[in-house]
Amino acid sequence: xxxxxxxxxxxxxxxxxxxxxxxxxxxxxxxxxxxxxxxxxxxxxxxxxxxxxxxxxxxxxxxxxxxxxxxxxxxxxxxxxxxxxxxxxxxxxxxxxxxxxxxxxxxxxxxxxxxxx
Amino acid sequence: xxxxxxxxxxxxxxxxxxxxxxxxxxxxxxxxxxxxxxxxxxxxxxxxxxxxxxxxxxxxxxxxxxxxxxxxxxxxxxxxxxxxxxxxxxxxxxxxxxxxxxxxxxx
Numbered sequence: 001x002x003x004x005x006x007x008x009x010x011x012x013x014x015x016x017x018x019x020x021x022x023x024x025x026x027x028x029x030x031x032x033x034x035x036x037x038x039x040x041x042x043x044x045x046x047x048x049x050x051x052x053x054x055x056x057x058x059x060x061x062x063x064x065x066x067x068x069x070x071x072x073x074x075x076x077x078x079x080x081x082x083x084x085x086x087x088x089x090x091x092x093x094x095x096x097x098x099x100x101x102x103x104x105x106x107x108x109x110x111x112x113x114x115x116x117x
Numbered sequence: 118x119x120x121x122x123x124x125x126x127x128x129x130x131x132x133x134x135x136x137x138x139x140x141x142x143x144x145x146x147x148x149x150x151x152x153x154x155x156x157x158x159x160x161x162x163x164x165x166x167x168x169x170x171x172x173x174x175x176x177x178x179x180x181x182x183x184x185x186x187x188x189x190x191x192x193x194x195x196x197x198x199x200x201x202x203x204x205x206x207x208x209x210x211x212x213x214x215x216x217x218x219x220x221x222x223x224x
Contacts, residue, residue, distance in 0.1 A: 045162070045205055045216040061213050095161055102209030103152040103167035110161055 002026040002106045006096045009111030012086055016115075020081040022096030022108055029077040030054070033099035036070065036081045038092035039110070046092075049081060050099070063089070086115045119144050119208050121217035129223045130196050138191040138220045140184070140206035148185045150210035156219075157202040165191070165204075198224055 008020040020036070036048040049070040050059045058070050069082040079096060096108040120143040128136055140151075148169040154162040164173040166182035169189060179194040193200055201224050206217040 044218050045207075047214040047216075059212070100164070100167055102150055102214065103164060103207070104154075104162070105164045105167070105173065107161035107163070 002098065004096045004098065004106055004108035006094065006108035006111040009094065009113045011114045011116065014087055014115055014117055016086055017082065017084045018086065018113060020083065020094055020096075020111055020113075022079045024077045024079070024096075024098075027098070030074040034072060034079040035097040035099060035104060036079075036094055037097050037104065037107075038090075038094045038113075040092035043089075043092070048094070051079065083113065086113070088115050091115045118213055119146070119211050119215050121206050121208060121215055123204075123206060123217035123220045125220060126218075127221040127223060132196055132198060132224060134196050136193050136196060136222065138204050138206075138222075140189040140191070140217050142187045142189070142208060144211065145186050146189075146208050146210045148189070150208060151182075151184070151189050152207045152209065153182055153191045154205045154207065155200075155202055156205065157199075160202075162205060193222075196222075196224065200224075 003025045005023045033052045035050040038048050039045050051070045055072050067085045072079040091114050093110040093112050095110045097104040098106040122141045124139045151169045153166040155165050156162040165176050170182050181192045184190050203219045205219045
């Protein structure tokens with residue numbers, strides 16, 4: 001059974017950094033592109049970033065480009081999202097998601113990021 | 118970016134009724150790249166359909182996806198209590214991938 005376990009969310013001050021982690025199990029991790037998607041009451045569901053199977057290709061939403069960094073470790077079956085220069089607009093629940101040709105077929109339970117002074 | 122507008126905002130119905138949710142895109146989309154998700158209260162979204170009409174594993178056949186161009190629909194033939202929640206459409210035809218704002222289904 002596919003499982004994605006997100007972690008790393010926290011309450012931080014504006015401008016601070018945070019790294020989110022997602023541990024996968026139940027499938028051949030390095031066969032799949034992985035994504036991060038976030039959800040907030042203000043912005044709804046928003047695709048944030050993606051990384052291909054070997055980490056050679058990454059993509060970012062314009063709202064986070066230059067501030068967030070996605071990476072993966074296939075040996076640890078994990079994907080990471082480094083969040084830098086956080087603002088209140090980044091406050092959201094962040095989901096690790098598995099790719100199905102661009103759709104999202106499995107989601108983690110989500111981890112909360114709150115940016116507040 | 119492609120804006121997806123879902124309607125209605127909220128649907129209040131009785132068990133057994135049929136409902137149709139609408140998703141209108143600001144640009145024409147290849148129907149191979151439209152998905153629908155269900156989000157029950159307190160849970161992560163769950164994939165219902167991909168490629169407009171391809172039902173994800175475990176999705177009951179009373180759910181149906183359709184549409185083309187700029188207009189896509191999700192239908193539920195006989196509403197059940199377990200179907201309450203938010204429903205989102207998503208396009209993955211044009212970068213960045215985007216979601217609609219959601220339709221809430223209530224009983």
